[in-house]
Amino acid sequence: HSLRGDGRLTGRLLSGLPFAPTGAQSRAVAQIGADLARTHPMHRLLQGDVGSGKTLVAALAAAQAIEAGAQVAVMAPTEILAEQLWRKLSEWLTPLGVAPVWLTGGLPAAERRKALSAMASGEARLAVGTQALIQEKVEFESLGLVISDEQHRFGVGQRLALNRKGDQAKYRPHQLSMSATPIPRTLAMAFFADMDVSVLDELPPGRVPVRTRLFDDRRRDDVLARVGEVVRAGRQAYWVCPLVEESEALQLQTAVDTYELLCATLPDLRIGLMHGRLPARDKSEVMDAFRAGAIDLLVATTVIEVGVDVPNAGLMVIEHAERFGLAQLHQLRGRVGRGGGEATCVLLYQPPLSAIARERLRAMYETTDGFEIARRDLAQRGPGELLGIRQSGQALLRFADLESDEDLLEQAREAAARLSADFPEHARAHRQRWMAGADQYLRS
Structure with a gap:
């Protein structure tokens, strides 16, 4: 319609x-x-x-x-x-x-x-x-x-x-x-x-890009000191962890352990804990307290990756940043600096880094442009299936390449538009032969 x-x-x-x-x-x-x-x-x-x-x-x-x-x-x-x-x-x-x-x-x-x-x-x-x-x-x-x-x-x-x-x-x-x-x-x-x-491609007036800093896990004390400085200056902070409880498979710093450590290290701060296993009402109460300024530092899992808007938050610490994908890192970074003024995202990583992890952290350090982040993610993970359900992975094109054959893509676009406009029956037969009904996936 x-x-x-x-x-x-x-x-x-x-x-x-x-x-x-x-x-x-x-x-x-x-x-x-x-x-x-x-x-x-x-x-x-x-x-x-x-x-x-x-x-x-x-x-x-x-x-x-x-x-x-x-x-x-x-x-x-x-x-x-x-x-x-x-x-x-x-x-x-x-x-x-x-x-x-x-x-x-x-x-x-x-x-x-x-x-x-x-x-x-x-x-x-x-x-x-x-x-x-x-x-x-x-x-x-x-x-x-x-x-x-x-x-x-x-x-x-x-x-x-x-x-x-x-x-x-x-x-x-x-x-x-x-x-x-x-x-x-x-x-x-x-x-x-x-x-x-x-x-x-414009930020609202008063918004400035978030600074990104990389810290080796061995400099954790420096990060803790920075958290204390930021909170005592009147701002709020996040500390994000990849797991809720200890896992034998992945010996990562967990949200529960981190919460206890931060409570012991920074006893003068009001610290809250937020994760996906909390009942919905408890999640709401914690978030409301953080928005109202009753919590200085929120320890959380990626449940706060999207949709959390606390203008006074000026610092984001991401534990084991090498374990997160580019999209997650960029979304988490966007939780700070929403109320104007300077804001910082600290990527705390544990060496040695794999080649892919190093590339991800480099991308986060070098750009705050979400489209550029997505482009690098595409280069790393592959485009997946355009006529299927895989959202990343090896492309199904046999010979063409998205980046090196961009001129061919332009020619194909022009040819497709002309075929559809001037020869609709041929275009329909062409689609039926190559797509065989899978074009429904293009709606997603």
Whole structure:
């Protein structure tokens, strides 16, 4: 469906903001708006570093779809992020008469039934939730736009399932994916022109790039001293660990051990502990205390990788950084410096480093550009299957190479466009021969 809005809802949303969108945000909104107005499905990636304002762009896209008569679904990978998105979208849209419904796996049965009924009847124009949105019982009356936040955290099947929730007769929903660090497969799709890309390459006023420093594990005392300095100066800090409890297979510093060590080493600090095995209510309490400033230092696992927004946090320490992937490291780094002023990310590693680990840490030290980080990730891990479910790994192209054969890709793009426009039957036969129905994966 063409979702050409009348501009009333988007105009009211923009006029009610206490700030002006950046030039990059305005450009992305215009690109997405033009896509939504067309009668073929949008498949666009919104790439922007952490804190560049992707949520506002998504809100404006949702507003255009809603004023054109469609429903919108926004899916996030964790309850923390889904709740944050729901709160922010509610803050912006509820005063305009659009109250987002909320759906997660932990919702009480009565509230869940109410949300499902509102979505199925069309009463709810905007739904925000976790993977609960793709469960079988979830139905929409007229889903016209699906938005995946932090899409690198979802599998191909999950994104495809959300897209299919909007299938109505011959119509498919428009799709917007958002990420600071697209997965290798997504970047490859962008190179192949199967996905359009909007880039937010401006940070909001007052934001400065986060400094990244590398520390050998043997300099742990220096890092501990730095944590104390930062907190005593009035800022807050994170200390991230890869495991919750001791593992015989991986003798890594764990969140529980680190929490106890930091409590003993820095007794004057208020220290909290956060990990995925905590009940949802306990997670919420810890995060609320950290946001309110009642906790100075939060020891956590990667549960805080996405969706955690604490403007006063100025230091991020990542334990055993050599064990994390590039996307995770970049996302974690983005948790600090969100309130303006200088911020630092310390990558604490244990030598000796493998060649791949050394390359990852070098990439993090050399650039804060999420798209460049994603490009290096693609070079390291491979693009995976464009017509399948593998999101990284060896490419299935027999002879061509994404980087060295870029000129051939350009020629192929031009030839494909001409074939589709001038010889549609030949194009259809060509696709059937080579794709044999696997083109459904391009929707994800």
